[in-house]
Amino acid sequence: MLDRFNPCEGRVTVPTREINEGIMDNYAYAAPSSVAETVALLADHASAGRQTQILAGGTDVLVQMRAPGHTPRTIVDIKALAETNRFEISAAGIYIGSAVPSAVINENAQLQEILPGLLEAADLIGSTQIQGRATICGNLCNASPAGDSIPAMIAAGAVCEIATHSGSRDLPVEEFVVGVGRNALAAGEFLLGLKLPMPASNTKDAYLRFTPRTEMDIAVAGVGVSLTVEGKQCVNARVAIGAVAPTARLVPAAAQALIGTELDAQALQMAGEACKAAASPISDKRGTVEYRKKVVAVLCRRAVAIAQQRVQGG
Amino acid sequence: MARLQVETTINGEVREFLCDAEQSMLDVLRDELGLTGTKEGCGTGDCGACSVLVDGRLVCSCLMLGVESSGKSVETIEGIAGDEGLHPLQRQFLENAALQCGICTPGFIVAAKALLAKDPNPDEETIRYWLAGNLCRCTGYDKIVRAVQDAAAEMSHPG
Numbered sequence: 336m337l338d339r340f341n342p343c344e345g346r347v348t349v350p351t352r353e354i355n356e357g358i359m360d361n362y363a364y365a366a367p368s369s370v371a372e373t374v375a376l377l378a379d380h381a382s383a384g385r386q387t388q389i390l391a392g393g394t395d396v397l398v399q400m401r402a403p404g405h406t407p408r409t410i411v412d413i414k415a416l417a418e419t420n421r422f423e424i425s426a427a428g429i430y431i432g433s434a435v436p437s438a439v440i441n442e443n444a445q446l447q448e449i450l451p452g453l454l455e456a457a458d459l460i461g462s463t464q465i466q467g468r469a470t471i472c473g474n475l476c477n478a479s480p481a482g483d484s485i486p487a488m489i490a491a492g493a494v495c496e497i498a499t500h501s502g503s504r505d506l507p508v509e510e511f512v513v514g515v516g517r518n519a520l521a522a523g524e525f526l527l528g529l530k531l532p533m534p535a536s537n538t539k540d541a542y543l544r545f546t547p548r549t550e551m552d553i554a555v556a557g558v559g560v561s562l563t564v565e566g567k568q569c570v571n572a573r574v575a576i577g578a579v580a581p582t583a584r585l586v587p588a589a590a591q592a593l594i595g596t597e598l599d600a601q602a603l604q605m606a607g608e609a610c611k612a613a614a615s616p617i618s619d620k621r622g623t624v625e626y627r628k629k630v631v632a633v634l635c636r637r638a639v640a641i642a643q644q645r646v647q648g649g
Numbered sequence: 650m651a652r653l654q655v656e657t658t659i660n661g662e663v664r665e666f667l668c669d670a671e672q673s674m675l676d677v678l679r680d681e682l683g684l685t686g687t688k689e690g691c692g693t694g695d696c697g698a699c700s701v702l703v704d705g706r707l708v709c710s711c712l713m714l715g716v717e718s719s720g721k722s723v724e725t726i727e728g729i730a731g732d733e734g735l736h737p738l739q740r741q742f743l744e745n746a747a748l749q750c751g752i753c754t755p756g757f758i759v760a761a762k763a764l765l766a767k768d769p770n771p772d773e774e775t776i777r778y779w780l781a782g783n784l785c786r787c788t789g790y791d792k793i794v795r796a797v798q799d800a801a802a803e804m805s806h807p808g
Binding site for chain 2: 360362363364390393394397398400401407410412415436438461462463464465467468549551
């Protein structure tokens, strides 16, 4: 079969016979031009028992496609949609569409000022080349326990906007990842983007991870923190841990240890201990259970100090 | 086989090609278009040998589908040298002996060109971080960094 492709036309190149019979010998590619069309395409495939794969930056998807035993499916490219390309910063909040590459958000001077922690997490993922394609929404959907952007999103209070067959639904990031490599998207759904509240000028975030190397490495442990400080007192906090459990986790006990304090050494110690208690890591080549638990507490204390410095230092 | 017909711009020239849905941009460049200057190292986005620019953005062509280049502008190592001869980066890689086996070189030069377009006078740390996604087994990187610095100097002060 020969078909002319133009993403703007949103042509779908799946032979009807394959859809009807639910079999697929070859990969197919579709770049729908509207959310409705995308959802309908996903629904058609689901009802026919055929696999689909959402494609945005593709830096995980293309590697997975080459893994042994990967079965042909329809690649559904969501980069032609206006909604997934939305990248907006206003008093009402921040929206990062699921097709917006990391490099684009990392270069944004306003976002560097208001969400430095989210961007330092995004900037840790992959090389310059990877960041030119990769999206933080893809990092979230890939649902690796060590995905660096996820604890930072949770700390920043990000909410997923998910396209569904009947419209859309919102889900906090901390509820989106449900297991190693598994997310909360039901068949026929896909991630449209992330909504984040606009941080007040006295709210700042930070993300720290530990890796043996400074670049191109996977986190042994990571901590995302967002603090609101009035005068010297911490009045609000969110703390999330990564790479020390099957999913990134919000740690309310760590936030409680910080709120109402002046972020003194004892408060930091207690927040670190709360992170340690919330961690349930595995031992692997990157570190042992004991080591990861110790490191996550240290990272928590240091990330809190960085976020505090960001509020108070200017 | 379902083949897709794609029109794109490569090194300033409009090109049409046929590809399979799952075929990477790297394989399209090498196998469909005969542009073999772009190399395959790892095929998983770790080594940077396949670096190209897509609408001015540095990417690994092994991690992009060929069909995704539809309507885009792609620049490969073949587009770096001008009519008047080698690009300063190419010349400085030669001057500084910044290559041995040469497999990584096209990727380094394309990546370095993207850096100099963004930052015409990068310091050593900036160069090393920018090029952290390009791996070289031969040179130990020092000569590559010096070549990029010398090219930057040459481009800022031509002649």
